[in-house]
Amino acid sequence: MLVALVASIVTLIVVVALAVVVLVLRDRAKTSNVSVKKDVRSISSVGVSSSLGKAGSAAGGGARPVSRAGSSARPAANPADSLKSRFVAMGVFAAAVFGTLSAKLWVMQILESEEFGSASEANKYATVRKPAPRGLICDADGLPLVRNRTSLTVLADPDVADDRDVVLRLSALLGVPYHVVRQRIQDASSGAQSQRVVASDARLRDAAFIAEHSDAFPGVDVEERSVRDYPYGALAAHVLGYTGTVTENDLASAGEGRSIELDDVVGRAGIEQYYDDLLAGDHGERTVVADADGNIVEVVSEVQPTKGSDVRLSLKGPVQYVCDRALAKLIAPEDGTIGTGTGVAGAVVVMDLSDGGIVAMASYPTFDPAVFEGVVSQETWDLYQSEETWNPLMNRAIGGQYPAASTYKTFTSLAALENGFASASTGWTCTGSWDGWGSGEEKLCWNHNGHGGLDLRGGIVQSCDTVFYDIGKQFWDNRESAGQNALQDFLAKYPLESLTGIDLAGEAVGRIPTPEWKAENYRDYPESAAWVGGDTVNMCIGQGYVLVTPIELAVSYGAVATGKVLKPHVLKDVRNAEGEAVRSFEPEVVDEPDVNPEHLAYVREALNGVATDNADVSGTLSKFGIDPAIVACKTGTAEYTDDGDTGWFACYAPVDDPKYVVACVVEHGGGGSSAAAPLGAEALAAVLSYDAGTLDEMGEIAGSTGRALADASKRAMTGRTD
Template identity: 40%
Template sequence: MNPVLIVIVILAVILAVLLVVFFLVGRGEARFTFDIGGNAPKASGGSDTSSETGFKTRLNGLGVFSGSIIAVILARLWSMQLISSDDYAAQAESNRTRTISVDAPRGRILDRNGVELVTNRSSLAVMAKSDVADDEIEVKLLANLIGMPEMAVKRKVEDATTGAQNLRTVAVDVSRRVVAYVEEHPSLFTGVSIEQKTQRLYPNGTLCAHVLGYTGSITQEQVDKLDSDESESSIDYELGDTVGQAGVEYEYESVLQGVKGEQVVYVDANGSVLSQSSSVDPQSGSDVTLTIDATIQKAAEESLSSHIESLRAAGKTECYEGCAIAMDVTNGEIICMASEPTFSPSVFIGGISSDDWSALSSDDSHTPMVNRAISGQYPSASTIKPLSTFAALNYGIANVNSTYDCTGYWTGFGSAYGKYCWNHSGHGVLGLVGGITYSCDVVFYEIGKGFYYSDNKEGLQDTYKKWGLGSKEGIDLPGEAEGRVPDAEWKWNYYSSSDNDARQWQGGDDANLVIGQGDLLVTPLQMLCVYSGIALDGVTWKPHVLKSVNSNVGSGSVVEYKDSKLRTVDEQSEYMDLVHEGLSGVIYKESEAQASHFTNLSVQVAGKTGTAETSHTDPTGWFIAYAPSDNPKYVVASVIENGGFGSDGAMYVVRDILGAIYNEPDTSTEVDSSGVR
């Protein structure tokens, strides 16, 4: 009915009510008075309150009152019809239309050579209207057809996180049999349809899983966080959207996520869709090119996995975890980053099942979703010795000509506190170069003792921090750990439940710290950057996995990653030369068997082994190397947990990665049995 007619009817009713009140109540007012003696009534006198006069007064009042009401209503009616008509028309239109979001395909993730690491594929999905949940027969038929429990189907149909009018996704990747049956029996599935959607595809399986990450449905907390971003590139998110949850998918969500399309539909009073009005096509996200080389990445993962398995078969029963990472020292580009055990990102497509999540989270799985290359924290072991050498030289604890006599057992803090060198037979007289090459613990015990009794008691810590330990390197991946460089204050606070003597910094703390043991914790990425800086005489480039963001229209890139220096450490050239010589000796002099794996490589290599004692039966092995040593281009690091000495496993992984980089596989079959640390 027209709003004007409705107002007129209401106005007429109000006037009628007022007239009734007037004649029934107003005219019933008394015309006579009684005296106080209770005598017969008499006229009230000649006052001007006769019935005629009172009637006129009331009628005038009624007219003013009624006129005021009519004026207010007409003014409001004029406002509604003329001033606010557009607003009300828009509200009426919004009541009969709804806007439905149309998902946009995410951008692809490519390796440095254009190899697809993550792409998209078409998927046939069973979709249902919300009212299907009220039809028990249709729910039962649909459940039987796609092989899902009835309750699971009903819950999916009742899930309104994607919007009240949006179709609900019941199942994805359904078979052609299911599609054919639904389309051939429309009378049985009145509220069900088949739609083509896009899903993430990992053409190389688990390759590079920790770097790539995975996607999943957005949480309310993520919606609030992402929608609070007021930058120009901010995307409006709503529950039900698919977003990056880890790795590159998370780090570069803003460019991988496309712009959703919109579809305007007409609805009835119950919100049911009647027809389509208009639509805006979605825009796919931008492709991202990484610095990763898929070929080298594959070699790293295969080598890491196979050597861990070999070590376990050889009796290292707790050896399940490890990592490997390689970087271009001239610009910080990460060439490969492997972590073992790994996982398949595809299990998260469409939502991970409780069984799969339990498998990934159980103790038996050995935390496969942890990227140990950036999140793993370990004692550095002997890989720290080049930095300890710089500290000794810079703080006057030693000089380039200092020598030390290693008998295999050291009693620098008294016989009650004696400590073995890893070589119990002793190394004899060594200088700093020999101390690095043969990883002599006694040489560095003496350096630790020197710092304990010097005026620069935290010279070791200051040197380590100067080279980046104890802080994040800032790689463009989530989950990087910062490690720990212990000092006297940290120890006092950390061991607060111990007695005061145990909380004090002791000489033994320096003796442990100087060889990378005790409470020192570093990440493989940090040590990779340390050796990258050593390779370039103090200059370290910021590590990164992004190479460029590609245009989603045509070819070319929108953004090229700008390489930047992370830090520059000034060390005297004489000190640098000493460390370079010691690291070169590790490769070619420490062990003939070890050398055989590098003499068959066309470039010269420098590096360091490390063996970290832990609470486990077998130690954690390190190996870090850079090549060519005379003109450095690449640095490679590997850590294998509970796998024995660095030369037992990690060294082979590093050699395999260098072999993949230079296309020169390791041909040596010699095995080191000297226990190189």
């Protein structure tokens, strides 16, 4: 650029100089060619005889010479002057043209010879990019859960949308409606200039027809592309995630060292998104020599693409299969229709307490990741994101927020013991209702007949609300001495209101309500903004404003079991193209809650009592071949005003050496003992069987059908049973 600018300046100077020289010469030529008209007397008569002779003179009688006004010298017009000026102008113009051409030729031949030589050499070659296949995603034992396959993809230039004949031919050939084909070509989400995907997984004969009749399909190409393949359908879909085509936003936000091109695919959810930079490979390139028709006549050089790294997860395929299958069978047993079973949605989390590895994570309704390969219709997006279909894309295991219900009693029991509001010897009498405020407005226990006399262990085992109403009142009455937020401060020792840090996007946080939270949340309704004793009482039974996610509950129950808050993770290790481990997840202890060991032991024994002494729970565990004596657990039933109850079940086992923790929720499906406990027991039985070497079954899981009964969420409004 600088050389061209200098050359232009030099050329201008030369032209100006030439013009000046020509003008100077022209001016001199004018001066030397001026003619002067002379008086007749000044003309010499030498050699010329006069016809007048002397007589003539005499006749003149001494006449004087004639005097003429204006007889002094003056210029006379020369007819050649106008022609000369034209020739001069033409000369100036010619000089300017030839000067400019000469200067430009000098610049090209001398100053920019190397640049033009490089450009000429570059035009001789063409570089063809070769996309790299993504790495595999495998379970803990190396079983591929996501792999690659080849797909024939039909692509079209953006302006093909304006060619009605070509769009009609594509529609007829591919069997896709005209307006859909045109809409896909007009979709500029992958970039204004990029080719648009018209169809993926095209038939071989259709691709061959387009290639053989290229003149009938101008601007249309067929490429072989590597796409993701999910051999088990929707298995672990929310963990694995899905991929999508690159957008201009992806190009703009690509991280350092990440090379992205418009026809690449990138992770959009789950592991595919979280570890996209590891799964994506390095592009290959072929440098070729092409003729005038674009045919490759020589391959100059070639760099093969490098496949992305393989990612191994902590998931155990057979256990994951049991959890996914159990959820679908529970909620939508008849033709995949929600409402034909128990509840409308649910989630299961199974975590290894030795390192925080997620053994299984299932969420229902689920989705088939394969539908996001290639073109995704608006109908598909509507199906997977609609409230009417219960939002299959939502990972309820980490993003679902629910009232914790009686699963909270484990933590409020510990809070009461730590603050001195309960002990092993404290007793209560449950009559089925409670009016500790003396207001005349009684609060009911879930067992309206009452539990009779019981201690704190009995309150936990029977999930007696009266016991925990009274504990809440103790915190309220002693708020001046213990602290207004004494209960909340203790609960915050566990990750009940904080991100667990799991390596998946979309994690939500629960809520431990405080007076400050209520004042802020109800600032527009000052009459309801004050924290009252009833708020503390409700919080003690996990109702009111309390919220928790399944992953938070799993990690928190794991902390009760081991005394340590572990960071959950789904990554086990990463292996490069040569199969070498290049990265492994290191277990991380986030915190060790400061809790009296005797109090922990007391509550742990009470949770074991739920498994052994509660007839419903012990029967469920036994049904799945689990000895209730090795399990510590708690059920919960969250109540809603206009919808059915939501059931919870949390457990860990074995009690003497905790290995696994399980947390599950069934949304609007009824009580914890009846709806959630069987689901949790099946998940626990699966992981124990896997360890024993008796579980290896794998199968395909179907994605959501989008079908749901209109009153599905109201079918479990039967009242609490725990």
